[in-house]
Structure formats: C-alpha cells, structure tokens
Amino acid sequence: MSWDDYDYVIDNELVRNDGKTDLKAIFTSVVSLNYHPVTILSLRVNNNDCSKCPEGISPGPFITGNIILHTLNTLLVFILIFLLFRKDFVMAFIVAALIAVHPLHVESVAWISARKDVLSSFFFLSGLISWISYMRASKNKFLWLLLSFLLFIMATLSKATTVVFPFVAIITSYLIDGSPHLIYRKEPLKNFFSRVIIPLLPFFAVSLFIGFMAINVQNGENFLGMLHFSREPEDAVNAAGDFSVFQRIGSPVMDSLFI
Amino acid sequence: MKVTKHTHAHVRENPLSRFPQEGKATPLVRGLVAEDKNRGKNIYVAFVLLVILVLLTYSGAYRITL
Numbered sequence: 001m002s003w004d005d006y007d008y009v010i011d012n013e014l015v016r017n018d019g020k021t022d023l024k025a026i027f028t029s030v031v032s033l034n035y036h037p038v039t040i041l042s043l044r045v046n047n048n049d050c051s052k053c054p055e056g057i058s059p060g061p062f063i064t065g066n067i068i069l070h071t072l073n074t075l076l077v078f079i080l081i082f083l084l085f086r087k088d089f090v091m092a093f094i095v096a097a098l099i100a101v102h103p104l105h106v107e108s109v110a111w112i113s114a115r116k117d118v119l120s121s122f123f124f125l126s127g128l129i130s131w132i133s134y135m136r137a138s139k140n141k142f143l144w145l146l147l148s149f150l151l152f153i154m155a156t157l158s159k160a161t162t163v164v165f166p167f168v169a170i171i172t173s174y175l176i177d178g179s180p181h182l183i184y185r186k187e188p189l190k191n192f193f194s195r196v197i198i199p200l201l202p203f204f205a206v207s208l209f210i211g212f213m214a215i216n217v218q219n220g221e222n223f224l225g226m227l228h229f230s231r232e233p234e235d236a237v238n239a240a241g242d243f244s245v246f247q248r249i250g251s252p253v254m255d256s257l258f259i
Numbered sequence: 260m261k262v263t264k265h266t267h268a269h270v271r272e273n274p275l276s277r278f279p280q281e282g283k284a285t286p287l288v289r290g291l292v293a294e295d296k297n298r299g300k301n302i303y304v305a306f307v308l309l310v311i312l313v314l315l316t317y318s319g320a321y322r323i324t325l
Contacts, residue, residue, distance in 0.1 A: 054324070063320050071313045075306055082302075093305050100312040110320040 004113035007032040007230075008043060009062065010055050014230060015043045031230045035217050038123075038157040039116040062112040069118035070109045074100040076125035083132050084175055120159035127151035131169050132176055135195070145199055152203055160214035163207040166200045 009015050014026050021044055027037045046065050050058035078096035085091050099105070108117035127148045134144035148169075155162040173196045216223045 059323055060321060063317075063323065067313065067317050067320065070317070071310055074309050074313055078305060078309060089301060089305070093309075096305075096309050097312055100309055101316045109317055110323055112323075 003111075004032055005111075008040075008113040008115075010057065012040070012043075012230060014040050015047055016057070028227055029230045030217050030222070030227050033218050033220070034116070035160070035213060035223075035227060036116050036120075036158055038154055039119055039159065042119055042158075043112075043115055059112060062115070063110065066109045066112070066115060066118050069115075069122050070100075070105065073118060073121045073125060076122070076129065080125060080129055080132075083129065084172065116159040120155045120162050123151045123155035123158055124162050124165060127155060127165060128168065128172060132172060134199075135173055135176055149202060153206060156206060156210040160210050163211045163214075166203040166207055169200060169203065170196060 008031060012031060014022065014029055014031070021041075023041075026040050026044065029037070029040070031040055042065065043062065046061040048058050048061050050056060053059075074096050077099045078092045081095045082089065082092035108114045108121075130144050130148035130151055134141055134148055137144050152162070152165045155165065173192075213223050217227065222228060
C-alpha cells in the first residue's frame with residue numbers, strides 16, 4: 001500500500017521529525033490539499049523507527065491505531081442504533097456487526113492514510129450520541145450540548161466532510177423525540193426551533209467556516225494567509241492527478257474528480 | 260377527518276403501537292421488558308462479540324507494508 005502514504009506519513013516532516021511534536025506547525029499546515037490537524041496529530045502519535053523496514057518506519061502502530069478506532073466506532077454505532085431505535089438490542093447488534101465486517105470499510109481501516117475516516121467517524125458518532133443525550137437529558141443539558149459541540153469541532157478538524165453534522169442532528173432529533181410521524185408530534189414547531197435549531201446555530205457557523213476553508217485549501221490557496229502547505233500545492237495537485245486506478249478505469253466522471 | 264379518526268384509533272390511542280417508555284404500554288409489552296432482566300449483561304456480551312468480529316476481520320491488515 002502506498003498512494004498517499006508518502007504525503008501523509010513517510011515524507012511528512014510533521015509526523016516523522018525526531019524532535020518534539022510541533023503543535024503550531026501541525027495546526028497551521030495543509031497536507032495533501034487537506035486541512036486536518038487532528039488526523040496529522042494522531043499519525044504523529046504512531047511515529048516510530050524501524051531499522052528492518054524498507055522506509056525506516058513500521059506500519060504496525062498505524063494499523064493498530066486504525067483498528068482500535070474502528071472497534072470503538074463499531075461500539076458507538078451499536079450505542080447509537082440502540083438509542084435511536086427504541087432500545088432494540090437485536091437491530092443494534094446486527095447493524096454494528098455489519099459495520100464491523102463490511103468490506104466497504106477495509107480501505108478506511110487497512111490503509112494508513114485513511115486514518116482521517118476512522119478518526120472523524122469516532123468524533124462524529126460520539127458527538128451524535130452526546131447530542132441525543134442533550135435532547136433527552138432533564139438536567140446537565142448544557143454540558144451535553146457543549147460536549148457534542150466540542151466533539152463536532154474535533155470531527156471537522158479530522159476530516160472536513162463531517163460538516164454535515166448539524167443536518168444529521170436535525171434528522172436525529174425528529175427520530176428520538178416522540179413519534180417519528182410529524183402529525184403526532186406532541187411538541188409544537190416553535191419548541192422544536194428553540195430546542196433544536198437555535199442550539200445548532202454555532203454548529204452551522206463552524207460548518208460554514210470549515211466548509212469555506214476546505215474549498216479554499218482544495219483550490220491550492222492558503223486561506224487568507226493563515227495556513228501553509230507542507231508541500232507545494234502544485235505537487236499535491238499533480239499527485240492527485242496521477243491517481244492511476246481511476247485513470248486505468250478511464251471513467252470520465254471519476255477522472256473529472258481529479259482535474 | 261375520517262382518516263384522522265381511524266389513524267388515532269389504530270396508532271395514537273392503540274397501546275400496542277406505542278413505545279413502552281411513553282407510559283401507555285400494555286401488560287404484554289410491560290411483561291416483555293420486565294422479563295429482559297439480562298439486558299445490561301447482554302450489552303456487554305454484544306460488545307465483546309463485536310470486538311472479536313473486528314479483530315478477526317482485520318487481523319490480516321498487518322501484512323501491509325509501508
């Protein structure tokens with residue numbers, strides 16, 4: 001396996017430098033056209049020296065990290081389905097077991113550079129469970145909301161695609177709060193706005209900010225001079241363009257994604 | 260109005276269609292929940308099984324080299 005592994009790990013000074021972890025550099029750097037400092041920090045934790053390995057670094061700790069995160073995600077899916085679908089134990093187990101073994105997740109778990117997928121999923125699922133706890137709690141509601149917000153920020157700093165969280169939270173709120181059939185909801189629409197939409201406003205603000213940043217960075221720009229690239233943007237764009245699997249497939253749709 | 264009336268009878272005011280925790284559970288539903296005393300224990304067993312599933316599935320991942 002290689003592909004992005006050179007950009008993310010093998011040739012990445014943020015991960016491999018022998019000195020102290022440079023948090024400032026990690027939180028102001030764009031790696032391979034992505035701003036995901038928490039992911040880079042987690043890869044840094046797995047940095048190691050391996051004299052017998054061809055690249056001087058062992059993949060073992062990275063793969064162990066991914067498997068631990070995938071295991072935690074599987075358990076979080078169990079808890080989420082259990083809470084969402086009226087404590088249906090069998091349904092929660094079947095869904096979580098599918099997540100555990102489904103081949104669709106092999107790329108995210110076995111490929112070191114896909115650490116951002118398993119890590120962002122961990123924060124996303126934890127944030128969603130905290131959101132459900134906020135919706136259901138009769139006391140300490142603010143603490144659950146704060147926890148959900150912090151976990152959501154960690155998710156967006158692990159992978160920008162998690163900006164959809166507030167929309168998922170709205171849908172979840174419909175599911176967990178009484179009858180899923182809108183006509184039977186006990187709660188007037190006005191209350192729904194005050195309990196769900198208004199607390200989600202900071203979430204939407206973060207989503208917009210991170211979304212704008214992701215578009216800016218993906219276009220090879222430095223987000224108003226606040227960030228810098230670990231490699232020249234042109235190199236990263238060329239590396240994405242050399243994605244030979246899709247070129248071999250020859251699909252114009254897939255090719256267009258890498259133009 | 261007729262549709263709403265029927266829907267009320269079949270769904271909203273029918274205890275069998277309601278979630279037990281909403282406080283209108285039938286004795287049958289209440290009994291099922293009460294019988295499931297091992298639910299907490301079952302969840303721990305499910306967690307262990309899921310961890311084993313993940314480990315079995317991804318034990319081959321260590322063959323990957325950098």
